[in-house]
Amino acid sequence: MTRRYEIVYIFDSAAEEPQVEEQLERFHALLKNSDNPEPIKNLNHWGKRTLAYPIGGHEIGYYVVMQFATDPTLLPEFERLVKLEESVIRYQVVLNEGEVPVPAPVPEKDGEAKSSDGEAKSSDSEAKSSDSEAKGSNGDFEAREEATDAAS
Amino acid sequence: MRRARKTCPVCEMGVRVVDYKDERTLQRFITDRGKILPRRLSGTCARHQRQLGTAIKRARHIALLPFIRSRA
Numbered sequence: 369m370t371r372r373y374e375i376v377y378i379f380d381s382a383a384e385e386p387q388v389e390e391q392l393e394r395f396h397a398l399l400k401n402s403d404n405p406e407p408i409k410n411l412n413h414w415g416k417r418t419l420a421y422p423i424g425g426h427e428i429g430y431y432v433v434m435q436f437a438t439d440p441t442l443l444p445e446f447e448r449l450v451k452l453e454e455s456v457i458r459y460q461v462v463l464n465e466g467e468v469p470v471p472a473p474v475p476e477k478d479g480e481a482k483s484s485d486g487e488a489k490s491s492d493s494e495a496k497s498s499d500s501e502a503k504g505s506n507g508d509f510e511a512r513e514e515a516t517d518a519a520s
Numbered sequence: 521m522r523r524a525r526k527t528c529p530v531c532e533m534g535v536r537v538v539d540y541k542d543e544r545t546l547q548r549f550i551t552d553r554g555k556i557l558p559r560r561l562s563g564t565c566a567r568h569q570r571q572l573g574t575a576i577k578r579a580r581h582i583a584l585l586p587f588i589r590s591r592a
Contacts, residue, residue: 378582419583421583421586421587429583431582433541460581
């Protein structure tokens with residue numbers, strides 16, 4: 369039985385693209401078996417991105433996202449190898465049984481961006497008004513929450 | 521006085537499943553400190569709030585979103 373998964377690798381940004389390809393090749397060989405000669409469904413290089421927080425001294429990572437289908441029994445060995453590889457600074461395997469995911473974030477069009485901005489604002493003000501409403505019963509709690517926020 | 525029921529912003533976007541890789545959308549559902557916004561403030565439905573929680577945690581793990589952000 370095969371299941372669908374999705375993995376995100378973050379490679380050391382010092383690694384060049386051919387090196388990354390070579391590593392991926394090596395990892396992916398482990399996912400194949402006789403029933404399933406073509407496990408990889410979708411491979412997507414995001415390229416270099418700034419990390420939201422430093423991981424092991426790295427500020428920038430090279431992202432690769434892949435969808436694949438494989439037998440769950442092959443995963444532990446695959447993950448072991450990925451963990452051992454030093455040029456992979458982080459990875460995440462996720463079960464992907466739902467609908468087929470949309471490929472990577474697409475840059476929004478100008479018009480669309482504006483309308484969604486307006487939407488965000490209106491929902492913001494809505495949130496605020498409900499906030500003040502909540503103060504009646506919950507004001508104490510909220511004030512405390514803010515205080516701890518400020519303290520930390 | 522009763523307020524009109526808030527509608528879920530995720531439903532309004534027409535999204536069935538929240539994607540953890542879409543950090544621009546997720547950004548709307550965290551505070552400036554990086555905490556997950558409560559339903560009370562964001563108005564999301566229960567299903568989407570659950571999905572958002574998972575998605576934000578996944579996005580944090582792959583460094584798309586911060587765990588905490590210090591105030592500038």
